[in-house]
Amino acid sequence: MSAARPAGRSPASAAFLGLALALAAALAGGRPAAAQAPSPGTPDTRAEAIARELNCPVCQGYDLLECPLEVCAQMRDVIRQRLAAGEDPEAIKAAFVADYGPQVLNAPPPRGFFLLAWLLPIVALAIGGVFALTFLARARPVGPALAESAAPSADPATAERLEELLSARDDR
């Protein structure tokens, strides 16, 4: 506790590094498409991205990409054809909205009343943050810090054990 040596260069972290590298190799190696980053340009992945943003109009709870129904497979084909014909993704989505109503979109469009869906959580988080900061602004030191007060003269091992015991006591 008292010895301020940087943690993180332990054998455990070396092992973790190795694990992460293996993971990276597997992620990258198995996937030439992902390795060459600019894949979002191909018609197929663009169609997937659009299908992700849309809902299955038939069943509840699936998006158009996930939906196992045949009719959804046909709709995915329609998206691909329209993309191939040079249509704009927004126009394709607008066409779906015109056909099936706004609930075909998988998230509310950030317009008008629907903007509230997006903004209110941010406002709530901001209020929480301001409240916490106001509370912390009143923070004032009271007496010496715990670590010092607990063991002004005791050896580091005792101080550490004390910290352990205090935290273990809280457990009960």
Place this chain on the structure above:
Amino acid sequence: MAELGYLAVVLAFGASVYAAVASAAGATRASGPLVASGRRALLAAAALATLAVGVLVVAFLAHDFSLEYVWQTSSRTTPLYYLLTGVWGGQAGSLLFWSWLVTLFSAVAIVSRWRADAALLPWFVVVTGGVGAFFLFLVAFVANPFERLTVLPADGNGLNPLLQHPGMALHPPALYLGLTGMTIPFAFGMAALISRRTDAGWIVASRRWTLVAWAFLSIGLSLGGRWAYDVLGWGGYWGWDPVENAALMPWLAATAFLHSVMVQERRGLFRVWNMGLLILTFGLTILGTFLTRAGLVSSVHTFAQSDIGPYFLAFTTVVIAGSLVVLWLRLPDLATEGRVESVASREAAFLGNNVLFMGALFAVFWGTVFPIISEIVTDQRVTVGPPYFNRVVLPIFLGLVVLMAVGPLVAWRRADPRRLVWTLAGPLVVSLAIVATLWVLGVRHWIAVVGFGTAAFALLVTVAELARGVRARRRRGDGPLEAIVTLFARDRRRYGGYVVHIGVLLLAVGVVGSNVYQQVAEATLSEGEAMTIGAYGLRFAGLGARDQPDKLESFARIDVSREGESLGTLEPRRDLFRLREDQPMTIPAILHRPLEDVYVLLGAVDPATERVTLKVFVNPLVSWVWLGMIVLVCGTLVAAWPDAAEARVLDAELKRLMGAAGAPAV
């Protein structure tokens, strides 16, 4: 026989009501006999509810289709363990199951803590008796599982095919254990307020119960994810479905409580706030049930809909309003002299944690109810799906991951910022190196870079903390294994907590990987033809069919290979349950590999040409999601395991050391 079950329910309802009333009267008038009779009444209610559940189980085993509920959720061909699943596989049964757990948990709490908290427990009985009475009322008078049919059918309707998955046998009970378990800490909190015993005692009981309920809730959520992955066939495990959200919300509130309660235990701060979190958690368990059962929100869980919504809405309102009034009346009792001393302190880190958890909770809540609000205001129903939640909630979770790394290193009261920076420097450098390596290897999507980098940083810090503890023990001469065991035994809560954090981080890595790098391909194949996805080749080797007692399975044989090396044969299939032919099931076949899953769905089969349409997902790192959840649950067990004898030994040592160090009482 069924009449016995119904009688038991009605009597249990009466006993719960009596327990609440008698305990309240006994506690106000300080009448020992009344309090004792209230306690006995609640124990009786638990016994009677147990009897009712037993009767229902027997009815299922005996195929008593004269009961509408048994007829609706089972059949003669239903395998044994799905028969048991039927007990909670429908509305009426799950309510009975819920009432049973509430009364049983309160009975356990009463028996185990009666001597320790004699002044507080009468009011505890009032609260749990009231909650139990509400659920038993619903079972007795609104959704009775012992209702008889007027004609005796020869066979049952069968369990909903969607629910016929091993995970389904455990997912609902685990969730119910978690949700009902939250009643107990709430009741302890309320009882402490009413009886004006808001000292440390109640919070100890509350914390452990919350931890146990939280563990069950986590198990329930992860089994639900597994069920969705194995059965629903959309290639994912979490869809931000309203019912999933309804279970996630109390989990988020309880997680916030488990963190901020430490500030109260150690420093006596946040006392009003913690009480508020308990009320919120409990309120959310009831509200969630209301949201999902009332049919207000559409969901894959539509089988759970019914008309009991208004009762839940009324109950939620009464509970939350009542609790807030009690809290308001007792505010003076909760005043504290302590204060946060520095922005760089553990207290402040927990405060930040709570702000983020509340932010995430609000976002989930708002996204779940927004379709209803939008319909009321604009007359237009919108869908709020994964794109919304991923954009709004996941950044908040990212912030929590950073706090998860930093928070545990910050000292109570006042931390030394320089030392903190110094401790974090090592993991930061290593995680940047990991990110750079990933970049070179081709992991360049910004979400993956930020997500993996942050998770790696937090994981390194946590593992380094564990390693530091182990090294300290080794310096005392412990062997390697002994060092780890004593480290955990000495401070279960802290190190169990670290294990939970590691679980969450593994989960985070899985979530990032499976979302960012999921691949999808579709193809229509004739026998012998093949398709490719990523490095995998899938060859359609023919159709087959299997006749099971309860269903007909038709499947396609798909030979999977990777770079020419065969990995085996998958059989994605379609199940047609004889009793539910209107509801064919598409069951994916999944090849689980350590770093990615190959997930194959059988789409259309053209009977004339025998051509099949396959949909294939490659889902990276999904197994890390399950692994993370298992680690999380193990960590929770470590943290929650009770050990009284050890507690006394540790207390004695604490006293001695405090004396030796000349420290003031903390």
